[in-house]
Amino acid sequence: MSTATDLLPASRGGTGTQTGGRRFGAFRFFGGQSKSGGEGVAKRVQFSSPFLPYLFLAPQLAIIFIFFYWPSVQAIQSSFYLEDPFGFGSTFVGMTNYTDVLKSGEYLGIARFTAVFTALVTFFALSIGLLLAVKADGVIRGNAAYKTLLIWVYAIAPPVAGLIGMMFFDQHIGPIVELARWFGWDIKVGLNYFDTAFSMVVVSVWKQIPYNFIFFLSGLQGIPVSVREAAAIDCRSGFRRFWTVILPLLAPTAFFLLIINVTYALFDTFGVIDVMVKDKAANNPITLVYKVYMDGFRGNDLGGSSAQSVILMLIVFVLTIFQFRFIERRVHYN
Amino acid sequence: MAAITIAEVSKIYHGNVEAVKSVSIDIEDGEFIVLVGPSGCGKSTLLRMVAGLETISKGTVTIGSRVINDVDPAERDIAMVFQNYALYPHMTVYDNLAYGLKNRKTPKAEIDARVAEAARMLEIEPYLARKPRALSGGQRQRVAMGRAIVRKPAAFLFDEPLSNLDAKLRVSMRGEIKRLQKRLGTTSLYVTHDQLEAMTLADRLVVLNGGRIEQIGRPLDVYHRPASTFVASFIGSPAMNLIKGQIEGGSLQIGLYRIELGSRAPVEGAVTVGLRAEDLRLAGVGEDAMLFQVDYVEELGAQRLVHGTIEGQPLTIALSPEMPLSGDLAVTIAVDRLHFFSPETGKRLERGTSFAGDAPAQNLRLETAS
Amino acid sequence: MYRTKIFDHVILLFGVFIMVAPVVVAFMTSTHEAADIHRNGLSLTWGGHFVETYQTVLTRQGGFTGKITGFNMMLNSMILGLGFAVGKIVLSMLAAYALVYFRFPLATFFFWVIFTTLLLPLEVRILPSYEVMNTLKLTNTYTGLIVPLLASATGTFYFRQFFKSVPDELLEAARIDGAGPFKFFIDVLVPLSRTMMAAIFIIMFVYGWNQYLWPTLMTTDEGFFTLVRGIKQILLVWVGSNIPDYNEAFALAILAMLPPVMIVVIFQRWFIKGLTESDK
Numbered sequence A: 001m002s003t004a005t006d007l008l009p010a011s012r013g014g015t016g017t018q019t020g021g022r023r024f025g026a027f028r029f030f031g032g033q034s035k036s037g038g039e040g041v042a043k044r045v046q047f048s049s050p051f052l053p054y055l056f057l058a059p060q061l062a063i064i065f066i067f068f069y070w071p072s073v074q075a076i077q078s079s080f081y082l083e084d085p086f087g088f089g090s091t092f093v094g095m096t097n098y099t100d101v102l103k104s105g106e107y108l109g110i111a112r113f114t115a116v117f118t119a120l121v122t123f124f125a126l127s128i129g130l131l132l133a134v135k136a137d138g139v140i141r142g143n144a145a146y147k148t149l150l151i152w153v154y155a156i157a158p159p160v161a162g163l164i165g166m167m168f169f170d171q172h173i174g175p176i177v178e179l180a181r182w183f184g185w186d187i188k189v190g191l192n193y194f195d196t197a198f199s200m201v202v203v204s205v206w207k208q209i210p211y212n213f214i215f216f217l218s219g220l221q222g223i224p225v226s227v228r229e230a231a232a233i234d235c236r237s238g239f240r241r242f243w244t245v246i247l248p249l250l251a252p253t254a255f256f257l258l259i260i261n262v263t264y265a266l267f268d269t270f271g272v273i274d275v276m277v278k279d280k281a282a283n284n285p286i287t288l289v290y291k292v293y294m295d296g297f298r299g300n301d302l303g304g305s306s307a308q309s310v311i312l313m314l315i316v317f318v319l320t321i322f323q324f325r326f327i328e329r330r331v332h333y334n
Numbered sequence B: 001m002a003a004i005t006i007a008e009v010s011k012i013y014h015g016n017v018e019a020v021k022s023v024s025i026d027i028e029d030g031e032f033i034v035l036v037g038p039s040g041c042g043k044s045t046l047l048r049m050v051a052g053l054e055t056i057s058k059g060t061v062t063i064g065s066r067v068i069n070d071v072d073p074a075e076r077d078i079a080m081v082f083q084n085y086a087l088y089p090h091m092t093v094y095d096n097l098a099y100g101l102k103n104r105k106t107p108k109a110e111i112d113a114r115v116a117e118a119a120r121m122l123e124i125e126p127y128l129a130r131k132p133r134a135l136s137g138g139q140r141q142r143v144a145m146g147r148a149i150v151r152k153p154a155a156f157l158f159d160e161p162l163s164n165l166d167a168k169l170r171v172s173m174r175g176e177i178k179r180l181q182k183r184l185g186t187t188s189l190y191v192t193h194d195q196l197e198a199m200t201l202a203d204r205l206v207v208l209n210g211g212r213i214e215q216i217g218r219p220l221d222v223y224h225r226p227a228s229t230f231v232a233s234f235i236g237s238p239a240m241n242l243i244k245g246q247i248e249g250g251s252l253q254i255g256l257y258r259i260e261l262g263s264r265a266p267v268e269g270a271v272t273v274g275l276r277a278e279d280l281r282l283a284g285v286g287e288d289a290m291l292f293q294v295d296y297v298e299e300l301g302a303q304r305l306v307h308g309t310i311e312g313q314p315l316t317i318a319l320s321p322e323m324p325l326s327g328d329l330a331v332t333i334a335v336d337r338l339h340f341f342s343p344e345t346g347k348r349l350e351r352g353t354s355f356a357g358d359a360p361a362q363n364l365r366l367e368t369a370s
Numbered sequence C: 001m002y003r004t005k006i007f008d009h010v011i012l013l014f015g016v017f018i019m020v021a022p023v024v025v026a027f028m029t030s031t032h033e034a035a036d037i038h039r040n041g042l043s044l045t046w047g048g049h050f051v052e053t054y055q056t057v058l059t060r061q062g063g064f065t066g067k068i069t070g071f072n073m074m075l076n077s078m079i080l081g082l083g084f085a086v087g088k089i090v091l092s093m094l095a096a097y098a099l100v101y102f103r104f105p106l107a108t109f110f111f112w113v114i115f116t117t118l119l120l121p122l123e124v125r126i127l128p129s130y131e132v133m134n135t136l137k138l139t140n141t142y143t144g145l146i147v148p149l150l151a152s153a154t155g156t157f158y159f160r161q162f163f164k165s166v167p168d169e170l171l172e173a174a175r176i177d178g179a180g181p182f183k184f185f186i187d188v189l190v191p192l193s194r195t196m197m198a199a200i201f202i203i204m205f206v207y208g209w210n211q212y213l214w215p216t217l218m219t220t221d222e223g224f225f226t227l228v229r230g231i232k233q234i235l236l237v238w239v240g241s242n243i244p245d246y247n248e249a250f251a252l253a254i255l256a257m258l259p260p261v262m263i264v265v266i267f268q269r270w271f272i273k274g275l276t277e278s279d280k
Helices: A002-007 A025-036 A052-078 A096-103 A105-138 A143-155 A158-168 A175-182 A193-221 A225-234 A238-268 A270-277 A288-298 A302-333 B043-051 B093-103 B108-122 B137-149 B167-184 B195-201 B219-224 B229-234 C002-030 C034-040 C050-059 C070-101 C107-118 C122-135 C142-150 C154-165 C168-176 C181-192 C194-209 C213-218 C227-240 C246-266 C268-276
Strands: A081-083 A090-092 B004-013 B017-027 B032-036 B058-063 B078-081 B155-159 B187-192 B204-209 B212-217 B241-248 B251-254 B257-260 B269-275 B290-299 B304-310 B313-319 B329-332 B339-341 B366-368
Touching: A052 A081, A052 A302, A052 C070, A052 C107, A052 C122, A052 C142, A081 A096, A081 A302, A096 A105, A096 A302, A105 A143, A105 A193, A105 A238, A105 A288, A105 C002, A143 A193, A143 C002, A143 C246, A143 C268, A158 A175, A158 A193, A158 A270, A158 C002, A158 C227, A158 C246, A193 A238, A193 A270, A193 C002, A193 C268, A225 A238, A238 A270, A238 A288, A238 A302, A270 A288, A270 C213, A270 C227, A288 A302, A288 C122, A302 C122, B004 B043, B017 B043, B017 B058, B017 B212, B032 B043, B032 B195, B043 B058, B043 B078, B043 B155, B043 B187, B078 B137, B078 C168, B093 B108, B093 B137, B108 B137, B137 B167, B167 B195, B187 B195, B195 B219, B204 B219, B204 B229, B212 B219, B212 B229, B229 B241, B229 B269, B229 B339, B241 B313, B251 B269, B304 B329, C002 C050, C002 C246, C034 C246, C050 C070, C050 C246, C070 C107, C070 C142, C070 C154, C070 C181, C070 C194, C070 C227, C070 C246, C107 C154, C122 C142, C122 C213, C142 C213, C154 C194, C168 C181, C181 C194, C194 C246, C194 C268, C213 C227, C227 C246, C246 C268
Parallel strands: B032 B187, B032 B204, B078 B155, B155 B187
Antiparallel strands: A081 A090, B004 B017, B004 B058, B204 B212, B241 B251, B241 B269, B251 B257, B257 B366, B269 B339, B290 B304, B290 B329, B304 B313
């Protein structure tokens, strides 16, 4: 097994970004680091110059300090303060903002919904993406056409996907609503909590399928022909072959996508949700990120919103650590 | 064109790993020196220190009359040919050759002339407009050579330039490098792990092991008088047979066999005996011989390698394929073809020299202990 | 064997249907008149009002202040997409070059400073980021729209990974050929990175064009609205009216997805390469 794992390029699992991506370059970074050992020293020969490297780094660093570190520190800082509603200064309140948030039934309800939403979106987006990738990998005729037609939705922005979704779930003209009526289900998006949640999951999954499809397909195509041939000789049943040989080899890709999909469901679905709840969040399901936005910009609750931000930071942090541990273990196997 | 002096040069990496240990080599102007040794012996590090790609931890390197320890690689007046050629993949062959000259602000007309000359010499004129990826391995190798030649440097540095080529091409390129170097007369330092390449190319070869020089010498001198068991087993193919023996009272004891050495005996006590496979031969009728038990035979066409044991110690013998083989063999060797090494240090033990007037006992004389 | 293949095609065709149909329906419906859509629902047939609807959407003054047309929004989207992609490539190539090709004492420190940005997405720090922009008076400017989005390390890691995969000998050969840091970067590294730059450009352009949350916060002046940012405004107007302008809403959605979809489809090979193989 270990030989087979070696054959799968680590890159397959450890690459990529979410919609142009921000955070999960980290994934590959850790993988790369564990293999190459030292950090920073990449080349046998390097230039040495007293000021040039700083000159090259300066623009990137300036932007990061102003637009990343400064606001991040501010978020942590203001999560310990209570802002005067009229903007006349603020008072230090310690952990009050956190305890308020974590004791609020509304917040916990939203957290519960976020968890369910994330689980559903991740599960369906991954399964459908994998199913289509396996089938597309299997057929020869029309392979390129399928590929193009299945990935293009990647380029559609989440709120645009939300808008199209809204139309399909529209009370008057939505075909999905009509279809459901056939089965005796009267979908009322925006009015009924469950129906809105359902439509949000459908649209979010739809938008994410292409991404998973691309990665699973390139993961499958990265499995050496010789391994497939060896498996074909050893095992007659195609399904069993997939289950015992192909799927384990796809595991790194799948794990990488799992993390990406979780963060997609947590953060990038903001556009979908914002369009679909149309500013009437009161009776509608929303996610934690949307709550941060609502409290901060609509509710002007700077302290509470900041505390929620910090809680989200911790969630992302735990996800990253989790992913890091996994990578270490995988590298260790090899 | 210049002489290169490497004086007590060491390379110490952080963590006190000493990759090269106080190496000194005097390279004459126009000489072709080959650094040879197994991987990790420090040969590439040494070359890269001369090139300026690694800093020199201790000692000095002089090219011509200039100590170049702190000189930038571009200013050292050297050219280097890399194992993977390191051609710039986005430039045409012409631009690959011209790049270094352009950076030195050489006039355009002269660049054209030099590139044309190098291309003619290497027969790559038809490819000047192509990108490296459109060339075969051998052609890329020539372009890499061309990039070195156009610069007209004081020295060529070669870092295993042939190891990415297939066996056949390697032999022909080997010949071409030799021919080219002789024609240009440029001082050359060449790194390889292939002893055959080293033997065929070198004016003198430097055998390195564990960061130290084992031996410097002309190829045939190194072959005939290896300075250590390491050199003995590294240079020459098949490797020299090394077996255990004991010298007592001027005769060498190998298992049950006792061989008269007379005044040739270098020392008393335990020795490692070296026997080249091609020095061993089948004993004629009536000759003293040792019993060689045959394990298996490798047919090389021109030669036949017979593997087996004498007194339980493994040996290889090179025989002519015409000789009929039958079961075990009776073999012998000329006494003056025996090499002796210290079993402790592996260093060569010189045979006694006092036998000059002695009638040379060419043939092996045995006394079999009963 | 043959039967299985048929079954595979059925699944794939169904998948294609699910992915493609909504967009085709959106496009077809956008060519019908609003009243027609209100009466008959979504449509799969050509409505014949393509030119007038799209002309209206692109040129009519819209929004609350009447300052913005579809064409202006498209222009803003283009500025955001291009500005972001180009900025990202320039910044991250320079930073990656410093990190990979230079030996300097603070290299590891700066590496971690940059790396940390991967841990926290913009979404979790929107409010304080907005405050900072207010302090710097950058709201409702293109700078405020583009530059803060550049404060992450993805591009830097793509290029760092790529630079590390460039054979060491190229730098060594170039140094012997007399190339200094600037010459090596311009003459060797940039030309070598062309494919990589193209791939990253595509991904980043799509990412920039599709930004929603940040433009929503940064731009209250409708003159700076992007198409994706404008979507919600469309919906707000649409919800209020008697016969909603479904056709115009769909037309704007189609316009908003057209450039990124075109780029992804046309440059599919580079796009997939950039996404999945950026460490080659």
